[in-house]
Amino acid sequence: xxxxxxxxxxxxxxxxxxxxxKCTYSDSASNYFPxxxxxxxxxxxxxxxxxxxxxxxxxxxxxxxxxxxxKHFSLxxxxxxxxxxxxxxxxxxxxxxxxxxxxxxxxRLSIRP
Amino acid sequence: xxxxxxxxxxxxxxxxxxxxxxxSPISGHRSxxxxxxxxxxxxxxxxxxxxxxxxxxxxxxxxxxxxQFSNSRSEMNVSTLELGDSALYLCASTLDRxxxxxxxxxxxRLTVV
Numbered sequence: 001x002x003x004x005x006x007x008x009x010x011x012x013x014x015x016x017x018x019x020x021x022k023c024t025y026s027d028s029a030s031n032y033f034p035x036x037x038x039x040x041x042x043x044x045x046x047x048x049x050x051x052x053x054x055x056x057x058x059x060x061x062x063x064x065x066x067x068x069x070x071k072h073f074s075l076x077x078x079x080x081x082x083x084x085x086x087x088x089x090x091x092x093x094x095x096x097x098x099x100x101x102x103x104x105x106x107x108r109l110s111i112r113p
Numbered sequence: 114x115x116x117x118x119x120x121x122x123x124x125x126x127x128x129x130x131x132x133x134x135x136x137s138p139i140s141g142h143r144s145x146x147x148x149x150x151x152x153x154x155x156x157x158x159x160x161x162x163x164x165x166x167x168x169x170x171x172x173x174x175x176x177x178x179x180x181q182f183s184n185s186r187s188e189m190n191v192s193t194l195e196l197g198d199s200a201l202y203l204c205a206s207t208l209d210r211x212x213x214x215x216x217x218x219x220x221x222r223l224t225v226v
Binding site: 044 | 117158161203205213218219220
């Protein structure tokens with residue numbers, strides 16, 4: 001059935017290093033792939049998204065790549081900072097509509113000073 | 114502008130009771146989706162409302178229901194509460210159906226004892 005798998009579940013990196021989180025999806029019709037950051041006590045916040053007609057997108061220190069053939073997409077954070085510590089979720093739209101989005105299981109990212 | 118507002122923030126209920134949670138979307142947003150977040154299951158899609166009609170539904174029992182009002186505000190109701198219903202319930206809004214990029218509220222933390 002519809003599924004988004006996310007790895008790793010926890011990630012610890014040294015401040016200033018890069019972090020990479022990977023996801024795979026099962027629905028061939030998925031065409032929208034957002035990434036969310038959730039801090040303690042808050043709801044998830046959209047940080048970057050990519051559509052199926054684009055292979056890569058960057059926004060300052062954050063980038064997302066998409067391989068539709070392999071059904072893989074990844075989040076890259078460069079020059080990590082303490083405020084990047086949070087739980088990150090990947091997600092994918094289901095079917096041809098973005099009205100239903102399913103989420104990966106989350107990655108808890110910790111930045112070591 | 115005001116974000117997505119969910120009330121109440123915290124709720125404690127007893128098994129067998131029912132509960133109603135409220136969500137006010139961003140002004141002008143017409144689509145509202147609900148998610149249940151638990152440590153074990155992650156973010157699970159409950160349902161989506163648009164123009165006062167349920168458009169999508171997740172795999173939850175009939176005890177979970179919702180509605181949307183003409184001003185786009187939405188409520189979800191859980192009847193005959195079970196211990197396993199303890200979770201963070203998140204509401205997200207978008208401008209229109211098929212629009213991308215949910216904006217989430219901070220959620221309602223429901224504890225069933």
